[in-house]
Amino acid sequence: MEICPACGIGVDSTWHICPKCSQALSEEAIQQAGGPKPPQRNFASTLPWYYHTIPFITSITALIVADSNLTESGPLARTLIPPICFIAGGFIGLLILNEFAKTNGEN
Numbered sequence: 001m002e003i004c005p006a007c008g009i010g011v012d013s014t015w016h017i018c019p020k021c022s023q024a025l026s027e028e029a030i031q032q033a034g035g036p037k038p039p040q041r042n043f044a045s046t047l048p049w050y051y052h053t054i055p056f057i058t059s060i061t062a063l064i065v066a067d068s069n070l071t072e073s074g075p076l077a078r079t080l081i082p083p084i085c086f087i088a089g090g091f092i093g094l095l096i097l098n099e100f101a102k103t104n105g106e107n
C-alpha cells in the first residue's frame with residue numbers, strides 16, 4: 001500500500017489525489033498542481049507519545065478529585081460537577097501540552 005507523502009494515510013495506487021489532504025499523488029497530477037505540498041503539521045506532533053497522555057491524566061485526576069469531594073453533596077451536584085470537571089481537566093491538559101509544544105520549538 002502507498003502512503004500519502006503529505007498527511008501519511010494509506011492511498012490506493014489508482015488514485016490521483018489524496019481524499020484527506022488533496023495532495024496530488026500521480027506524476028501528472030503533481031505537475032498539474034505545481035509541485036508537492038509540504039508535510040502536514042498536527043497538534044504537538046514534535047513531542048513524544050507520552051506527552052499526549054497529559055490530557056487523559058489531568059481529566060481523570062480532575063474527575064476523581066471532584067467525585068471524592070462531592071460525597072456529602074446533593075444528587076444534582078453529584079450529577080453535574082464531575083463531568084464538568086472531567087471536561088475542564090482535559091482542556092487544561094491540552095493547554096499544558098500546548099505549552100510543552102511551544103517550548104519544544106513548534107510554531
Ligand SMILES: [Zn+2]
Nearest residue numbers: 004007018021
Ligand atoms: Zn494526504
